[in-house]
Amino acid sequence: MHKFRQNLAHLYTVLFVLYLLTPLVVMSGAAFNDSKLPSIVPWKGWTLMWFGEMISDQRMMLAFANTLWVAVAVAGISIIVGTASAILINSVSGRARTALYGMMISTILIPGVVIGISTMIMWTKLGGALFGPEGKPWPFIPGLHLSILGQVSYIAAMVMLLVLARLQSFDAGLEEAALDLGASHAQVMRRILLPHLYPAIGAGGAVAFFQSIENFNVTQFTRGGADTLTVYVFSKVRSGITPTINALAFLLICVTLVLAIIYEVNRRRRARIEAARQAEARRAEEALL
Amino acid sequence: MQDMLRRYGFGLTLAMCLLVTFWLVVLVIVPNITLFEQSFRPYLPVVEIGGPRDTYSFANYLKVFDGNVDKSLFGISFSIPVHVYTFGLTIFYSMLVTLICFAMAYPLAYYMAKIVNPRSLPTLILLLFIPLWVSEVLRAFAWWIILAFKGPLNALLMGLGLIEDPIRWTNMGYTGVVVGLIYTYVLFMLFPIYNGVQSLDTNQIEAAEDLGAPWWKIHWRIVLPHSKPGIASGSVMVFMLSAGSLLVPSILGSTTSQWFTQTIDQWFKDALDWNTASAYAFLLLLLCTVFVSVAMWLFKVKLSDIAK
Amino acid sequence: MSAGIDLENVCCDFGTFRAVDNANVSIKPGEFFSFLGPSGCGKTTILRMVSGFIEPTEGVIRIGGKDVKGQRPNQRPTALIFQNLALFPLMPIWENISFGLEVRGVDKATRRAKAEELLKLVDLPGAGDKMVSQLSGGQKQRVAIARALAVEPSVMLLDEPLSALDLKLRQHMRAELRAIQRRTGVTFIYITHDQGEALAMSDRVGVMSQGRIQQIADPREIYNNPVNGFVASFVGENNIFEGEVQTAASGMASFSTPHGTFRARLGDLGDKKHAKLYVRPEHTLLSTAATVENAVLVTIGDVSFEGNFIAVHASTESGAHLTSEIRNDGSATVPEKGARMFMSFDPARASILPDANVRA
């Protein structure tokens, strides 16, 4: 009976992974089908044509560039804001902590539509109030900079959570030790605290980057006339689609896979090194006794 | 605070406080207050803004009750304002999505936390993460391909002889939307539950087994209560993401499936009436928050348990 | 190089809670001084006041004769070894050791050389490029000491540095720490709740309870002449008899208890008559015949063999439990369970003491 349940669990897991991955495979496969519609049935033969068309699609390339710089900006700002918030939250306690933490977390739960509209309205209204309805200067006009601010408003909370989790494993005694040895506050930050947080900050940066790339709701309401990849793909799906989108999807999935593999290999290498170090520590201990 | 000053000194502490203030005040609080304020003003031509007609009223909110439609549900016919109806269905289907996501994710979360060989876990997690890194629009698009009238799902079912004629999946009410939302958000349920189950001491399960508890009882009395915060945070996430999604309903929706966010989008982009859009957006935020708070109160979980 | 420390009427409050109450102690330059006490008695708080992480609520702290009020930790000539060592896990050993020099702007070559020199001092030559996780517990200990020594402090403050180690290593490191202290001549203030550690290593010990210093003396004095019941119980085992002082003369008193009247040394009871008498188990004798004085008739209970000694548990007629320890010289005879014998003790080895010195 126990064995049976265990096998059932294995089977379920395999099915689940298939469920998650098959749509991606289907979508990638359609990039190579010589058919005007993005599909894998009926199969009309192999082609690389859609990749060529993708590269020559000027709007898509522009959207791609936009997406990248927006994502980099969002990741950069979110890292700074999120890390500062995590350190702050970690240092306050009691009711102030509960209130601050609650407010930060709730930004993740605010629907993107609300964030998008509210950001758009605030900046344009503020511009209107300062400069009148005509000829509002940047940054009070719609555009990707507003998308960045809107995205940061909730992505910073994700970075904050990751950094906070890492902070919880930080021994505050290390900071006191450094202060006791004569380090200045900036030195404590740079040499002791930040190095400990780097892995979480890196992970936070990656999450922020990908969250920004995939953001639709906030961008849709704030972008003005500019495209990002998500918005562009969306408009393509709604109007006439060609499999260029599939070609793009295939490439993105490949990039993701490569990054994932690099990450995993790196993680294993570190785990091995750490295990070797600890084995050495045990040997040293035994040798002494 | 005292502690922070001692650790980081005045300059750094001030810088960090300013950053947090920038985030919470400039990016979150003030925009939302503006949204709230604007939602009470009428939509006017630019020249009339600030003029005599620019006064506060509930008019934008009352638009929700305009335009009744006749519907029948379970054999009962009734007449209901179309936006209220849309909102009701949005909430209903978001709950359905949440429920299905939970049913799908819980067994896997338990498997990952307690059954799988720990050495293969990182690989499994990596596999599960892949769709998460692929953007939402592409995930919805993938299902758009699969569910297409001449698409692979119909081809497969016909090939297996299960159906005679292809089915118009994306024209069956909310089917496409629900399928798409589940695929897009199920992982947001999986990982919080996994974290919850994982922190349960395996000895407790073994002790219960040893005392002769049947497997369902172990889950009901030990695993589920322990992972309640994880389940709650997963459910809140999935529910809010589903109710707030605009992409998936727009791509996978049918002519008969209207999502509340689509209504907001129409006010904003098509009618260019930002004020009514604000009112509707605020309603969405308010009602979802109330709904989630009530659910959290019913299940006795706190906000601080969420997103751990 | 080394400096003395004086605490004068030092108090420390956390809100309404008084963690340290009126501490007065004068530690000599080059001394190895231990604070001994149970968990939560305020030892760490004293250390943190000396190192500057917290300011005393009242009183004066002098280091090398100078009042250090208002000086921040990095301005005091002290170096703290943390309860959990607080080595920086992301830096190699040599950077750990020379961190204090790095933040003072010393160039890399000098730092490296200094680190090597200190590693030799603590008996870890050539370990500079290892990472912290590669070291055993005892080695980490020495790195922590080397790191503290690098800034050439005149006082080292050690907060239970051995508590994370297992028993054998702890005993090994006791000798090591003592040797390093002798070699460097720096004043050591050592904190521990392990009485064996404090007695074995220190020149002098201050025993604390509930924020108050109970007694300051050298280890032998603490063990042999505790000033009150708390010190007596905390630094060793005791047989305790409760009773009343009858007559007293030249430091000795006769003390009446339900088990008979005993003669013993009289501690400082103030004007109290009611007190307790303390006798250590190794200072008792078991015999079949009653001695002239200080004898109690007991029934032998469980006998446990502890290796270097034999613990004999016994009970009096009124049911009080007593313990006697017999040194195992290889031929010691062990009493039979159930036998009735007399337990006796030398009046000079028994003390009548007040309870702990605590706030009312």
Ligand SMILES: Nc1ncnc2c1ncn2[C@@H]1O[C@H](COP(=O)(O)OP(=O)(O)OP(=O)(O)O)[C@@H](O)[C@H]1O
């Ligand atoms: N920052 C603080 N705020 C409030 N109370 C504190 C603070 N630090 C210490 N205390 C209290 O002061 C008392 C003494 O603490 P201290 O850390 O000095 O004890 P200790 O003797 O070092 O104990 P241990 O052996 O457990 O380390 C304890 O009751 C503790 O709870």
Ligand SMILES: [Mg+2]
């Ligand atoms: Mg302590």
